[in-house]
Amino acid sequence: MLILSRKKDESIIIDDKIKIKVIDIDGNRIQLGISAPESITIHREEVYLEIQEENRMAALEKVNLSELAANLKKGASQKKNKKGE
Structure with missing residues (x-):
């Protein structure tokens, strides 16, 4: 398992197709935004x-x-x- 640290508004890119962005951090709750092709089920x-x-x-x-x-x-x-x- 790859473990990364990200701050609010920072992202990671997976396989040039999927972008995961930290939208908000509130205590132990994190909101993530995920951009991916429609063919990928999330x-x-x-x-x-x-x-x-x-x-x-x-x-x-x-x-x-x-x-x-x-x-x-x-x-x-x-x-x-x-x-x-």
Whole structure:
């Protein structure tokens, strides 16, 4: 892990694409501004861990393929009926 010290309004650049700037420091709370391409997803760590857990749980769920196929057919026929109205 790289450890850097930065003061308010100072920044770091990662891979010529991501800029992290210290916006404000208030006691033990630091506000960071992050500039990155839209293709890069940025999450707070606790949100990222929740997403990973939800994905893990979804991958473990059993899927009833017959029910899924019936729902897909039902949705397709409802779309077709709405277009014909």
